Amino acid sequence: MKTKKLVIDANRCKGCLTCEIMCSFFHDQVFSTDRARIHILKDDEAGVDAPIVCRQCSKPACLTVCPEKVISKDSVTGIVSVDEIICSGCGECVEACSYGAMALHPDTGVAIKCDVCGGNPQCVEHCPHGAIFFAEPAKINTIKREGLRREIVERVLQGRGERR
Amino acid sequence: MNRGDILRINLSDGTVSSESIGKELMLNFIGGRGINARILYYETGPGLDPLSPEAPLVFGVGPLTGTASPASGRWVITAKSPMTGIFGEAHAGGYWGAELRFAGHEHLIITGKASQPVYLLIEDEKVQIRDAGYLRGKNVWETQKLIREELGDSRIQVACIGPGGENLVKWACVINGLTHSAGRCGMGAVMGSKNLKAIAVRGHGGVKVAKPVEFMNAVKETKRIIREHPNYKNFSKYGTMLIANSLYDNGRLTFKNIQTTRQEGYNERLRAENFIVHTVKQKACFGCPCGCGHRYVVKEGPFAGIAGDGTELTTFMNLVGVGIEDWGAMFKATELCNLYGLDTASAGVVLQGAFECYQRGLLTQKDTDGLALEWGNVDVVLELLRKTAYREGFGNVLAESTTGAAKKIGKGADRYFFHIKGLDMLLVMHSAFIGSALCYATSTRGADHLRGLPTTEFYVFNEPLIKKRFGHLDFKALTSKYGYKDKAPITVWHQHFSVLFDSLPMCTFNGEWMLAQGIDLDNMADLLTTATGIDYSPETLMKAAERIYNLEHMFNVREGIRRKDDTVPWRYFEEPCPDGPDKGRLIDKEAWEKLKDEYYDERGWDRETGIPSKKKLVELGLNDLVKDLKSL
Numbered sequence: 001m002k003t004k005k006l007v008i009d010a011n012r013c014k015g016c017l018t019c020e021i022m023c024s025f026f027h028d029q030v031f032s033t034d035r036a037r038i039h040i041l042k043d044d045e046a047g048v049d050a051p052i053v054c055r056q057c058s059k060p061a062c063l064t065v066c067p068e069k070v071i072s073k074d075s076v077t078g079i080v081s082v083d084e085i086i087c088s089g090c091g092e093c094v095e096a097c098s099y100g101a102m103a104l105h106p107d108t109g110v111a112i113k114c115d116v117c118g119g120n121p122q123c124v125e126h127c128p129h130g131a132i133f134f135a136e137p138a139k140i141n142t143i144k145r146e147g148l149r150r151e152i153v154e155r156v157l158q159g160r161g162e163r164r
Numbered sequence: 165m166n167r168g169d170i171l172r173i174n175l176s177d178g179t180v181s182s183e184s185i186g187k188e189l190m191l192n193f194i195g196g197r198g199i200n201a202r203i204l205y206y207e208t209g210p211g212l213d214p215l216s217p218e219a220p221l222v223f224g225v226g227p228l229t230g231t232a233s234p235a236s237g238r239w240v241i242t243a244k245s246p247m248t249g250i251f252g253e254a255h256a257g258g259y260w261g262a263e264l265r266f267a268g269h270e271h272l273i274i275t276g277k278a279s280q281p282v283y284l285l286i287e288d289e290k291v292q293i294r295d296a297g298y299l300r301g302k303n304v305w306e307t308q309k310l311i312r313e314e315l316g317d318s319r320i321q322v323a324c325i326g327p328g329g330e331n332l333v334k335w336a337c338v339i340n341g342l343t344h345s346a347g348r349c350g351m352g353a354v355m356g357s358k359n360l361k362a363i364a365v366r367g368h369g370g371v372k373v374a375k376p377v378e379f380m381n382a383v384k385e386t387k388r389i390i391r392e393h394p395n396y397k398n399f400s401k402y403g404t405m406l407i408a409n410s411l412y413d414n415g416r417l418t419f420k421n422i423q424t425t426r427q428e429g430y431n432e433r434l435r436a437e438n439f440i441v442h443t444v445k446q447k448a449c450f451g452c453p454c455g456c457g458h459r460y461v462v463k464e465g466p467f468a469g470i471a472g473d474g475t476e477l478t479t480f481m482n483l484v485g486v487g488i489e490d491w492g493a494m495f496k497a498t499e500l501c502n503l504y505g506l507d508t509a510s511a512g513v514v515l516q517g518a519f520e521c522y523q524r525g526l527l528t529q530k531d532t533d534g535l536a537l538e539w540g541n542v543d544v545v546l547e548l549l550r551k552t553a554y555r556e557g558f559g560n561v562l563a564e565s566t567t568g569a570a571k572k573i574g575k576g577a578d579r580y581f582f583h584i585k586g587l588d589m590l591l592v593m594h595s596a597f598i599g600s601a602l603c604y605a606t607s608t609r610g611a612d613h614l615r616g617l618p619t620t621e622f623y624v625f626n627e628p629l630i631k632k633r634f635g636h637l638d639f640k641a642l643t644s645k646y647g648y649k650d651k652a653p654i655t656v657w658h659q660h661f662s663v664l665f666d667s668l669p670m671c672t673f674n675g676e677w678m679l680a681q682g683i684d685l686d687n688m689a690d691l692l693t694t695a696t697g698i699d700y701s702p703e704t705l706m707k708a709a710e711r712i713y714n715l716e717h718m719f720n721v722r723e724g725i726r727r728k729d730d731t732v733p734w735r736y737f738e739e740p741c742p743d744g745p746d747k748g749r750l751i752d753k754e755a756w757e758k759l760k761d762e763y764y765d766e767r768g769w770d771r772e773t774g775i776p777s778k779k780k781l782v783e784l785g786l787n788d789l790v791k792d793l794k795s796l
Contacts, residue, residue: 014445014446014448014455015447015448016448016449016450016451016452017259017262017451018232018453021230021231021451025376025380028370029372030370030372031231031232031370031371031372032266032370032371033319033370034266035370042319044308044341044342045305045309045342047342047444047445047447047459047471047472049445049447128448128452128453128454128455129448129455158463161441
């Protein structure tokens with residue numbers, strides 16, 4: 001089995017937060033942006049919506065710093081996961097992650113992160129705007145290029161003053 | 165399901181209390197618009213001054229807010245309108261509503277008046293009345309930014325007023341985000357009268373549904389219907405502006421205060437295709453599968469460099485009529501309205517009224533602070549928006565909205581400020597689309613295109629669905645824009661259908677406009693039943709909608725609204741449509757009055773007065789209102 005990763009095309013994100021509430025619904029059976037493991041960084045004035053989610057790093061800082069060794073990386077799928085039963089909620093991992101992808105659960109206090117919903121990520125399943133994909137490394141490149149291609153086409157057309 | 169509560173806040177004495185939403189309220193009034201209307205009716209009496217401290221300002225979301233139900237990010241404000249003196253209501257999208265629900269609340273009832281400018285911070289169950297001295301005079305965008313900075317959390321959602329609301333401009337609105345405006349009926353002035361600058365909300369909780377698996381099935385089915393709608397892709401890409409194209413092509417869009425339906429160069433400059441050239445990114449409200457919003461950047465011309473969200477159809481339609489022909493200027497006018505917290509729809513109507521008065525010599529430069537109100541003069545438009553927000557000079561006249569401005573100008577100016585029951589109307593040609601005219605005339609908040617236009621009259625319709633729903637009516641009549649036949653029952657049905665979308669809530673654009681041709685009462689009943697655990701059926705929903713509609717209407721009856729007020733402006737009866745596909749047409753006065761008879765019959769209201777019968781009120785379970793009939 002190849003390692004699949006979540007890939008985000010931020011240009012397509014419209015900021016609707018569907019990913020966040022579907023994430024919390026899968027994990028906690030509640031629609032709640034505060035309990036989501038994916039997060040859209042928003043800036044209304046600047047008109048920016050930037051989704052952030054765990055990158056399942058090859059050398060995860062969260063795993064390295066965890067004093068209790070409750071974070072592990074699956075050697076087959078590459079998914080980094082927290083043993084939420086033993087985690088004490090010290091928050092070291094939250095500090096260590098440069099992507100802001102780690103959080104402490106508001107109710108249980110333990111570390112939570114994206115676990116790709118066991119292989120069927122709900123953010124991908126429910127994103128209405130096609131802004132997030134779950135793909136094998138070989139396909140990631142195609143998705144990135146496709147996003148870039150659309151962006152370039154738009155710029156070129158705008159430069160020419162053509163209607164889209 | 166964990167329903168939110170009703171939070172009561174008195175700004176005079178700072179007291180806060182909360183009560184739960186009882187099952188009776190949920191079943192009979194659903195949520196959102198329905199429960200808001202129920203609260204307003206019961207907590208006010210006739211003759212109340214809308215800007216007095218006692219007047220309640222009610223905010224509401226609904227049972228589906230904050231859930232995965234599509235386009236459920238709507239929120240609604242209800243209050244007695246300072247603009248119309250009758251039932252007032254305004255809706256907005258964005259993220260404020262969902263955040264309120266995450267904080268555990270569904271309705272806010274705000275009464276009283278703070279002695280100093282304040283803002284409310286609602287964080288879960290905690291409510292603080294905070295000093296807003298530093299926000300006084302700040303525009304909408306600054307206010308939102310400053311509150312977020314003060315509290316250090318960009319996820320705080322702010323609904324606030326700008327200088328317009330602070331200066332009690334009758335068409336001031338309440339805005340969340342850059343542009344999500346609860347625009348109509350002057351709700352911003354009500355907020356301003358309470359010295360309430362903003363309501364900041366942050367919810368750390370969540371929404372649970374009663375039957376999660378079944379609920380998600382209902383959500384999937386509803387989203388499927390939205391996605392498979394023939395117009396979904398274009399609605400998503402062009403947004404509400406797509407409709408402007410067909411309005412222009414069908415001679416419905418008007419210019420110069422309904423004096424013409426044609427505009428030179430329109431097709432070259434103003435079509436939706438020209439609009440999206442300025443788009444750099446698309447935006448969506450909370451949980452919306454359509455995402456009709458646009459982030460624009462103006463790259464050239466005198467307004468190069470301005471950026472923001474918008475523009476939407478109503479804004480465009482009313483401003484294009486003043487003669488704005490350039491997208492840069494259109495965006496600039498929209499931006500100013502949003503910064504000052506003014507309703508863009510009202511802006512266009514009030515301005516067009518004043519411009520026609522100027523055209524006809526009822527106004528001269530002596531009255532307008534030296535400004536030449538000539539059609540298409542962008543600088544004058546922008547300057548008048550500023551003057552209005554600060555009630556400066558001639559702006560103080562315009563700030564009084566259509567009826568108030570006409571009164572101040574005098575000399576018969578009321579002929580040129582178009583409104584129904586005091587609410588300025590979207591300036592469209594009504595010589596055709598008779599059902600739509602009836603909807604405008606009878607809407608409970610005054611002139612209204614968002615509360616039950618019979619979609620069968622429009623260009624895209626789903627024939628099998630119409631035949632299934634309205635098998636007992638004449639299909640040909642329903643889909644004819646010129647006809648009067650069967651327009652009463654179809655209008656009543658759509659008015660109720662739109663009550664439901666507003667009460668669930670679900671966005672009108674995803675809902676009524678697009679999906680009256682797709683989504684059905686069964687979908688709504690499924691969503692509500694599985695979310696709340698209370699049994700709703702298509703029949704109980706339609707009954708609830710009728711109940712809500714009658715309650716809103718009774719509010720107006722209590723204020724003296726009668727049959728004579730259910731009308732459209734004189735121009736549609738007296739001046740034949742000047743050009744375009746419907747050239748030469750008028751609304752036939754006799755047929756129109758007969759249509760109104762049919763409408764009142766259909767509703768169980770008295771033909772002479774338009775007052776609901778005692779029998780109808782009892783049938784709807786509105787027994788409490790019968791005593792109000794007696795005191796009329």
